[in-house]
Each structure stands twice: as C-alpha cells, then as structure tokens.
Amino acid sequence: MPRLIALLTDFGTADAYAGVLKGVIASRLPEARMLDLTHGIPPQDVQAGALRLAAAAPFLPPDTVFLAVVDPGVGGERRPLILRSGDRCFVGPDNGLMWHAASSDGPPEAWTPDRPEFWLPTVSATFHGRDLFAPVAAALAAGTPPEALASPVADPVRWSPPPPVWTATGVTGEVLLVDGYGNAITNLRPVDCGDPPDYRVTFAAGGHAVRGPAPYYAAAPKGSPVVVCGSYGTFEIAVNGGNAAAQLGLAVGTPVVVQR
Amino acid sequence: MPRLIALLTDFGTADAYAGVLKGVIASRLPEARMLDLTHGIPPQDVQAGALRLAAAAPFLPPDTVFLAVVDPGVGGERRPLILRSGDRCFVGPDNGLMWHAASSDGPPEAWTPDRPEFWLPTVSATFHGRDLFAPVAAALAAGTPPEALASPVADPVRWSPPPPVWTATGVTGEVLLVDGYGNAITNLRPVDCGDPPDYRVTFAAGGHAVRGPAPYYAAAPKGSPVVVCGSYGTFEIAVNGGNAAAQLGLAVGTPVVVQR
Amino acid sequence: MPRLIALLTDFGTADAYAGVLKGVIASRLPEARMLDLTHGIPPQDVQAGALRLAAAAPFLPPDTVFLAVVDPGVGGERRPLILRSGDRCFVGPDNGLMWHAASSDGPPEAWTPDRPEFWLPTVSATFHGRDLFAPVAAALAAGTPPEALASPVADPVRWSPPPPVWTATGVTGEVLLVDGYGNAITNLRPVDCGDPPDYRVTFAAGGHAVRGPAPYYAAAPKGSPVVVCGSYGTFEIAVNGGNAAAQLGLAVGTPVVVQR
Numbered sequence: 001m002p003r004l005i006a007l008l009t010d011f012g013t014a015d016a017y018a019g020v021l022k023g024v025i026a027s028r029l030p031e032a033r034m035l036d037l038t039h040g041i042p043p044q045d046v047q048a049g050a051l052r053l054a055a056a057a058p059f060l061p062p063d064t065v066f067l068a069v070v071d072p073g074v075g076g077e078r079r080p081l082i083l084r085s086g087d088r089c090f091v092g093p094d095n096g097l098m099w100h101a102a103s104s105d106g107p108p109e110a111w112t113p114d115r116p117e118f119w120l121p122t123v124s125a126t127f128h129g130r131d132l133f134a135p136v137a138a139a140l141a142a143g144t145p146p147e148a149l150a151s152p153v154a155d156p157v158r159w160s161p162p163p164p165v166w167t168a169t170g171v172t173g174e175v176l177l178v179d180g181y182g183n184a185i186t187n188l189r190p191v192d193c194g195d196p197p198d199y200r201v202t203f204a205a206g207g208h209a210v211r212g213p214a215p216y217y218a219a220a221p222k223g224s225p226v227v228v229c230g231s232y233g234t235f236e237i238a239v240n241g242g243n244a245a246a247q248l249g250l251a252v253g254t255p256v257v258v259q260r
Numbered sequence: 261m262p263r264l265i266a267l268l269t270d271f272g273t274a275d276a277y278a279g280v281l282k283g284v285i286a287s288r289l290p291e292a293r294m295l296d297l298t299h300g301i302p303p304q305d306v307q308a309g310a311l312r313l314a315a316a317a318p319f320l321p322p323d324t325v326f327l328a329v330v331d332p333g334v335g336g337e338r339r340p341l342i343l344r345s346g347d348r349c350f351v352g353p354d355n356g357l358m359w360h361a362a363s364s365d366g367p368p369e370a371w372t373p374d375r376p377e378f379w380l381p382t383v384s385a386t387f388h389g390r391d392l393f394a395p396v397a398a399a400l401a402a403g404t405p406p407e408a409l410a411s412p413v414a415d416p417v418r419w420s421p422p423p424p425v426w427t428a429t430g431v432t433g434e435v436l437l438v439d440g441y442g443n444a445i446t447n448l449r450p451v452d453c454g455d456p457p458d459y460r461v462t463f464a465a466g467g468h469a470v471r472g473p474a475p476y477y478a479a480a481p482k483g484s485p486v487v488v489c490g491s492y493g494t495f496e497i498a499v500n501g502g503n504a505a506a507q508l509g510l511a512v513g514t515p516v517v518v519q520r
Numbered sequence: 521m522p523r524l525i526a527l528l529t530d531f532g533t534a535d536a537y538a539g540v541l542k543g544v545i546a547s548r549l550p551e552a553r554m555l556d557l558t559h560g561i562p563p564q565d566v567q568a569g570a571l572r573l574a575a576a577a578p579f580l581p582p583d584t585v586f587l588a589v590v591d592p593g594v595g596g597e598r599r600p601l602i603l604r605s606g607d608r609c610f611v612g613p614d615n616g617l618m619w620h621a622a623s624s625d626g627p628p629e630a631w632t633p634d635r636p637e638f639w640l641p642t643v644s645a646t647f648h649g650r651d652l653f654a655p656v657a658a659a660l661a662a663g664t665p666p667e668a669l670a671s672p673v674a675d676p677v678r679w680s681p682p683p684p685v686w687t688a689t690g691v692t693g694e695v696l697l698v699d700g701y702g703n704a705i706t707n708l709r710p711v712d713c714g715d716p717p718d719y720r721v722t723f724a725a726g727g728h729a730v731r732g733p734a735p736y737y738a739a740a741p742k743g744s745p746v747v748v749c750g751s752y753g754t755f756e757i758a759v760n761g762g763n764a765a766a767q768l769g770l771a772v773g774t775p776v777v778v779q780r
Contacts, residue, residue, distance in 0.1 A: 004286055006279065012560070012700030013273060013533060016576040017751075019526065019557030023580035026524055026555060030581065035286060036296075036556075037279030040272070043701050044761060056276040059390060060283035061290065072761055075736025075748075125736040127751035130579060180272030181303050216335025216385040228335075231277075231387035241304060241332055264546055266539065273533060295546060296556075297539030300532070316536040319650060320543035321550065440532030441563050476595025476645040488595075491537075491647035501564060501592055 003141040004033045004061050008053050009069040009129065010041035021067065021134045024120065028138035044072040046097050050159055051177050054101040055232050057088065066101070067137040068092035075125035080132055081156055082146045083108040089146065091137045093128070096159030103160070111150030118149045164192050170259035175250050182243030184250040185236045190229055193258045203227050204257045205237055208248050263401040264293045264321050268313050269329040269389065270301035281327065281394045284380065288398035304332040306357050310419055311437050314361040315492050317348065326361070327397040328352035335385035340392055341416055342406045343368040349406065351397045353388070356419030363420070371410035378409045424452050430519035435510050442503030444510040445496045450489055453518045464517045465497055468508050523661040524553045524581050528573050529589040529649065530561035541587065541654045544640065548658035564592040566617050570679055571697050574621040575752050577608065586621070587657040588612035595645035600652055601676055602666045603628040609666065611657045613648070616679030623680070631670030638669045684712050690779035695770050702763030704770040705756045710749055713778045724777045725757055728768050
C-alpha cells in the first residue's frame, strides 16, 4: 500500500486546480491514497498555511507525504523543496510554508527536487503544483527516496510563529490565526502562562478583558467571550455560540496579554 | 473491505479541521474508505446539519458509518452518541444532529461511547471530532460493534423537522432550508397537500403566490418563480435560472401556505 | 481496479449534493475510485464548467470517467449524454458542458443514456446527477460500455470558447474566466500572437496596457499587473501578490487586445 498523500493549498474550491493535482497523482500512481487537508488557505498567505499544516500533521499517519502549495513565487527563483522529519515528507515551495510542521522534532533534512525526469514533460511557469510537486509527491508515496529525485540543500527558508514575550506584568502574545468559526487562536500555551497550578489568566485582547481559561466553550453564557485551551494546544478566544473575531475585533496579529 | 465512513461537519473549508478528522481515521484504519458529504453546514447550525444528513443517508451504502460533527456543546455536558438503524451507524454529539437521519425506519438503538481506550490518548475540550468521534468511527468501520466501545442510553436528544399544519383553507408549512442555488426546500410533501390527484397547489410565500407544482425548474419562464417536487421529496420554491431565496425573500422558517 | 471517476459540478459545498453523488457511486461500486475536480462552478454557469473541465481533463488518467453536472435544464427536454474520446468518457447533461473537453482530439462519439434499469429506481425531476448520471458513471467505471446503456445521438450540443480575431493592428481576444486568485485567463495562445520569436506583446484590457509576457508572476513588482503564459496554455493577466480582476476591472468577456 502506498504512503498517504495529504494535500494543503490555497487553490480554493472554485477552480479545478486542486482536482488537477490529484489527477496528476492518480495518473502516476493509480493506487494512490489521497486526503485533502484544506484548499482554503487565503490566497498566497504562506503563514496561514504553515500554521494549519503544523497543527494537522501530528494527527496523520507517521509516514504521510504532505503536498503543500501556497506559492506566490512560482516560476521564479524560489526553489522547490522536500523536507523530511522522521518518516514524514513534505513537498512544496521553499518559502517557509513547510518548516514549522517539519521542525517539531528538530531541524528536518532538506533537498531540492532537480531531476526533471520525475516531473511532467512540460513545466509551466505558473503551476508547479501540477507540473512538479504533484509528480514528486507521487514518487515519494510510491517509495522513491528523496535522494533519488533531489539534491541536498543546507539553507531552506525557515518560518515559525513568533514566541510570546514576558514582561514585568505578564506575558504578551498575539493572535496567530482566526478559524472558520471566528475563534482567535493565539501563540500562548498554558505552560507559558504559569500553568499549572497558576492557570487562571486574564486576556486583554482588542480592548476586551476575558477571565480564563474556561474548561470548554459552553462554560460561558451564550454570546459571551470565553478563553479555552484549544485544539492547537494554545489559548484561543471564542464567543459561546458566536464569532469572536467579528464581535471582539480580533485579527491576525492582535496582541493578547495574559496577567495572572 | 471496511465499511464506508461518510463525514458531515460545520468545519468549513478554510481550516484543516475536516482533513484532520480524515487523518485520524487513516491513522487508525489505513485501508479506510471515506466520503465527504459536506463540511459546509453553517457554523453550529444543528438543524441545517440534521436536514442534510437525513436527505443524504438513504443514498449511501446501507452499512455506512456516518461521522457527523456540528457540536456547539463540545467539552461540556452533552454526551457523545452512537445511533444504529439497520446496518447504518451514526457517530457524533448527542444534540439532535443525527436523530432525524437515524429514525426514518423507527427509533434507532443508542449508545454513548465511554471507553477511552478507543479514543486518542489526549482528548481536548474543543475538538471531540478529532479526539473521540473520528477514532470511534474508525473502530466501527473496522467492524467493532457499538456494544464494545459504548454503553446503552435510553434518552438521546431527538429532533425532527416540524410537520405541516392543516387548517380550514389549506396546509401551512415552512421553509426548512435554503440550498446553495437559493432554492427554498419546504416540509410539504405532495401527499400532505392532497396529491394525487388534486396536486395543483398555490404557494403563498414571502408575499408571493406561485401556482404549482411544475414538472421541472425550466418549465417556468426564465427568471420566474416555480414550485417543484424536489430531490428532498418535498415541495421546493425555485426561480428558473435565478436565486429564489434572494429574489423572493425566503429564509429558513418562512411560512408556506398551500391552498388547492 | 475500476476506472477513476472525476466529478465536476456547481453543487457548492454548503449542501451534501456532491456527497450524495459519491454515495450513489459507492453504493453501486464499493471499490470505486473517485476524485473531486471541483464543486464550485458558479451556479448554472455551463461555460465556466466547460472551461475548467477542458483544462483539467488532460492531466487525469487516460481512461477516466468524468461525471459533470451543471444542469439548469434538469428534468426538461435536454437529453442526458455520454461522450467518448479515446478511452475517456464524459457523463452529464447535453447542454455543451462536456463538448470542449471531449473534442480536443476531434469530434467525440455520443450517446444518450436511455436504459432506466441502470438508473436509480426513482428518478426525480430536479436531481439527475444523483438519480441518473451517477449510476451511469458507476456502470461505465465498472467496465460497462456506453453501447450497453445508451443509444447513439448525432447532434450533441456543442460549445467551445470563442477564438481570437485578427485585425489590422493586432489580435483581439477576451477574458474567458477569472480564477480564485483573480487571475484573468484569456483565449489568446502565444502562437496566436506571433510567438516565437515575436512574443513581446502589449495587452490593453479594461483600459490598462500591460507589456508582456513575463516569465512568471513575481517577475513584476509587487502589486503590479503582469501577463504570463499560464497553466491553461494561454495568456493570463495577473497582479503580482494581488487580485487582477478586482484591481484592473476584468471580468468574463472583457476584450483583450494584443499588439506587437
């Protein structure tokens, strides 16, 4: 059985671009197993893609091949990239998209795919997902090692979310992403804030102060703000039954201050 | 071959949450067969999810495992639930989401999954879809019976769409949901309105009266309202080539009156 | 192994309609292999569906069965249709949706499915995708030849994108579609404009003139318009890091003039 290929892109669902990636993979590897993580990353938002990829990766099979394409530099000087961490492989552009996910257990190995015999016969200037990354992912899933289709690189582009900052009065973090429910996910882990046992914290975010964390969303009254330790392993700001980002004026980069 | 797992959630397509569900299933059951019904249920709209699940279920294989997650009460007191009707199983929150689909052939059997050894090792307070429901669905698809991973419950939450009301002058129903085309699907079956043979009806909806039903959408002039007996088995109000909800002011709950 | 079934519809992701198609196929053919091209074609926009289907098809396995449903005339006089080109089959409504994709190697063979024993037992007036096209696609993927479930037709509806027009001063084309990034894809191939070697062209589109083509998007300054030869094989107008359609006022049908 070939390795699972998991796809994450900013291709959206209006076009068939994501379907074409899968079509190329199925052409190369008819028995391929594929899984859509999401194709709804905001166009060209590498950071949003990196965060979602890192949050998802630990829950997939340990030998998954991740095909990730958020690629504003396509066709230019940015290199194609393979990263390997343990048995996981990541294929996509060398723009920081995959670093956070691939570096959770330390710096990954890195290669740049440079053997055109593994690509589609014609490579366009605008769609390397289709012409280069998808066939490379299919080759990896079929068991071809990175060494056979790529050359080592020493300096892949690195991006990780900013860490919180400790001050005299508390810890300052920020909103890393807003999810489809309007929940604002921060970069603040409970352990960053003195937990346990001093885990009761106050958030000042967008001018609002919220006492927390609560054990779950519905522990707050309907329509009220609530802070929980969410599925990203960090504090997130929600509104029970509502949309926190819209109601509290939260966006990516909004500072979040925790005071004990 | 394992049983098909069909997924329905309100996770949207901007995040990788739906992909993570599938990743957990693939981790537990590499040969899993999965099918996305939709991840576009409006956030936290249990009723919208229930209606779409019930409309879809009869068209899937009879031994399908349905994994349904619209779960505003996650992490709180609402129980996790398994329902079984015939060979179909439904896994998700005990909030009425699955009842309508599972009760079409009479009251289903019900259990609450309470054996943590079948779950992920850590269960978050915000994402039981990932941590609890997905691994339970994988176990069911692999052939584990509900009895092995859950305890019986006698009082699952029940929700079914409201029935029409008969009055001296006709039948009053309502719009149950508006689909992506803007078609307004009602709770009025032809048989509720005296069909056959008295199947010519008039709808007063949002102040508009529409003679019907027509045999198909395009039987009305382009841009005109039309009532058909739709794919839900009930009357639906459409505009040929247009968006009925927007053009006629229809929304969930809009009364629809049928007079012969 | 059955043939791959690739789906393209305007069903959107808010409803479970696309999931139901796949459920019917899985009911008929449990070992089916399915691939979503897109379900995000704008409602009832046959031309947008035709263009995306034609762009995707060459990248899928050569014996793929394409199930395409953009079907404003459902239930009326438009026929159901099967087209065959080489080993590829296309199943959907006879409204021009599939012609462009199926005719790239010359006129395809055409049939109309007319053997109800291959359909669902009840065929609704509004959802032939579910009741007729999906089971026919499953039969084709399982190896049933078109001749066994359909009768030949001589006059399928034909639609191909308009060709460019040559004038004394240059070539006039138009925007065929705007993709999810806001890139405006035209009907102008490099060869239509005298390439090579006279491949430097100027676009006048929406009142803007853009010198091109550039080798890739990021060859233009950030925020500036750029013309590239895109993944459709034609010139497309983009904005590096931006949304060309919004910023330049481009839409389907906008004239694009190339002067050497």
